[in-house]
Amino acid sequence: MKNNCYPLIARVKPIISSGHTGLAIFLLFIGLCSFIYTATKGLQSIEQIDLHNQASRQALQNSILIGETMSLVKDIETGQRGFIITGDESFLLPYKHAHDLVQETNKKLKVSLAADREDGYSHERLDDLMQRRIRHAEFLIEQRRKNGAAILNDPSLYLEGKQMMDEIRQEITFLQNDQMSLSAHRIHQAQEVQEHSMNLNFWLSIWGTALLFVSAMFLIREKRIRDLAQARLKNSNEMLERVVHERTLQLQHALQRIKKFAMELDENIEAERRRLAREVHDQLGQIFTSLKLVMLGAKGEHKAETLKEKAEEIADLLDEGVNVARRISSELRPALLDDFGLSAAIEHYAEAFINRGGPAMTIAILHDSTLTPQQANQLFRIFQEAATNVLRHAHANRMWINGNFDNNVYHFIIIDDGVGPQQIRKDASGVRNMRERATLLGGTFEFGPAEEQGTKITVHIPLQLEGGA
Template sequence: MKLFTTPFIVAIILILGSTMSSFSQDLDSTAKIDSLSNVYAEHVNTKPQEAKNAALLWLEECRRLDLKIQEARALYALGNLGNITGDYKSTIKYTNETITLLKESNIKKGLAACYNILASAYKSLGEYPKSIDNFMECLSYSRLTNNQAQEANAYQNIATLYLLQKDYKKSAENLDRAANLYRAIGDDDGVLTTLFNFANIMKEQGKFDQARKHYQTVLGYRLKEGNKAVVAYVNINLSQMLVLEEKCEEAVVTLKKTLALLEELKFNSDIAIVLNDLGLCETKLGHTKSAINYFQRALAIGEKQSLLHYKSDIYKNLAQLYQKENNYKKALEFYQKGVTSVANQNSIDKEKYVVKIQERYETELKEARIQLLEKEQKLSEAELQKVELTVKRQRLIRNALIAGFILVFTILIILRLSYVKRLRIQKELSFQQEKNAKQKISEMMKDHKLSVIERYQEGQDEERSRLAREIHDGIGSDLASIKIAFEHYTEQYKEDAQSKRIATAIDNACVDVRSLSHQLHPLPFSKIGFTSFLGDFVDQISKKSDLKIQTFFFPEEDIDKLPDELLADAYRIVQELINNILKHAEAKKVDVQLTKHTDHLNIVINDDGKGFQKNKKQGIGLRNIKERLQKLKGTLEIDSSPGHGTSITIDIPIN
């Protein structure tokens, strides 16, 4: 199971970057350092080897120029990269060097991020006591520096530790804390990461359908971003669910694709996880030799990366396979290694527990000594009190006079403050009443505008309905009569080519009239199926023009179940946008995507046309769409520039 947190590199670069103003160096060297850091940030999740090479050159240049803060940034970048690629030993090495540099420079900002990835590395190596210690350090520095992002990251990582212990309730509680902090600071990427870890909880509880839904949501966003690292992590978990569901043949195909991506990224620790899962699948499919090969490859990586908690499982799996092959010598050898690995892991936790007990004992001893010193101090103070008693009596009269004066002065101040406060409250009340009146007027104007829009759109719909009836009952009926009369008239000329062409033209006209009638005023979508009807409309547009239109509905069944009024507005919006593209965009390809979320319907339409300037005066079509969305309380976003096509995103609330 692969667990991950929000990438920290951007945060630490911003944090440490704020201290760089005191270091003025040669401009060319600074530009080189900035260039290397940009190369690292660009390739960290897609081409880790290129990112590592850039970070090493970055570090070398900083040490040459003796730039301590920049050196800390470069070291942190290398530690973060090790955490992503699974080289946890390098993460521990570089991150500890970063912490040392920051503390020597008396810089607290950035320490929270360092302790966070350090704890993540120890967690991945199975050293959970060290991991939790570093997470607590991260929380401490996050609160000290008011770094809500790193505090959220720490809660998220602590949640993964509880998940490993199968304490799903505490895991979910920590994820909720993290998600609330991410929302407070507007970190959508962090919220998406918590969604991934919520999916992990669902998976561990056996709620595969819910988990798969969350994974697919995360996968969709990460594919758009081109974040190969997270795409690989999601696919690992999706494949593991197939293994748990004993869909081994399907799992093998998915795991091999994921393995190819991980090998491209050189994520060694994750490769070991996938190889282990492939070994399990091949074991269940009865392919013993292939399973042994996968386990051996996983073991080689696990030993190199010191992955204790994975090694013990692989040893056990190999022992069982060799036992099936009647190779009892190797079976016993791997069984003993597995037992030793588990014992070593347990001994680490035990040693940590003993250290904790010793710390508590020493703390209690110190507290006892402090209590003795306090008692001795109290005895000395009792003798001093006798001497001070005489002095206090002399001071008592003087203090009484001073207190009386202060009391009178205080009363006068309180009366003055009370009067000023009453004046301020009256002024604020008057201002609030004026503000409420203005707000009420604004709401009334808004309601009136919405009412006008609704009446206008109702009039449009009624006119469309009337035109649809006129076309269907008038022109449609006339064409049908002409068709029947022509067929009767040409009965004796059935084989005549000219007659066939005219008959075909009449049929096409009938189809076009019926289609136009339905587009102007379609039947209730609950009867005809919204996605099917919209698909037919798109197909007709594609046939009549050079425009290639692709549609995506997810999930189709849930979209078709939406209220007819909402679907009618959605249909008009899509129809208006496609007509606009046909008239103005000069596009060759259009993608139409409708996605139903829990509380809203999302519509995304992309074209490869000529685009337009955002500040250009908008036509009637877009104005109609905006008025319709205003009635629905929906939102519209347009992303376009000349020569680069147009992307339109619309969200319509469901409730």
């Protein structure tokens, strides 16, 4: 900039000797050169501040990506551990979800860190640790499936996985601290550039006497631009922090809900097993005992009429045993659900439900062929839970069960004409179980009063159709 001003200075030197006019022109020229120089530096400062702010935002985004990667690795660890301890495949849901995403997230993290760091940080160690941990988890799951609970007696299998998780946590902690330090450093650099630019503007107000007004206008405009950029950066950082905090709370809440639902589901399974065991013992046991007594009574008989009566009794007992076995099998999982779909299974269940003293039912299930087996099963379980609640609490005379498909969403509605929603007990799990089943399908669950009288339950399940989005 000084070199560019030298030719002009040489031209205006003769004018200085002409008195106040020449001096004013000279000072004006000096002020103009100072303003041009300062304006140039100001634009460079804005660019530097923007670069530092971008680097700071990138560091914060990297920190979030690092946290997501660690969260996925923890999901793999939690799912594997839960499955090894219980042998329940449902514990592998977070493991499978994280296993599908961790590779892509790790790849994004690797690319982002390689582009952001100036010291050429190598991601190979973290990548190698994560790959080893995933393979070790797959190995433990395979061993649990092959050897059963015997794997729990070999603590050496867990020690290697724990060591790898400790090393991964150490590496993740190092990366997060490094990114936060980098963000703070970039912000500090931006502040230094801003302070330097403001000092330069202060001296401009002294040197640019003749151009004070014009210079002030430009300086105000420049300051507004910088303040706006700083305000946007501040708002962006605050919003990013809020999003991270809210997302963390959501993930924690979701994890607690999954754990609680899994425990309640396990308790319900155990309770159902005990009930079925009692039914098998009380009903089938009695039938077989009676069958044995009849056969023992027929053993010493020689009269044809008596033997015929005994044979008829045996046939009746066998028919009763077959009916009991079929009823128990149907309660475990209706065969109609797999063979003929949701509508047939609900109608079959409703017939037995009404015979046990339940309210009358009006059923209109349409387009149930669009449902996957898992979706049909979960909706059937929601219907079972709702029917049980109506029988226990609603004092209803009729229920309406409707299902229909519209705009890639399956709508499942249950209405009764009972007393309506009551205050839910803290230990009650019926509504919570229905809501969790809908959530597992990626859908929504609504529970509230019906339009006229009673209770209304609405479930919306998104569908993936062939050739659809």
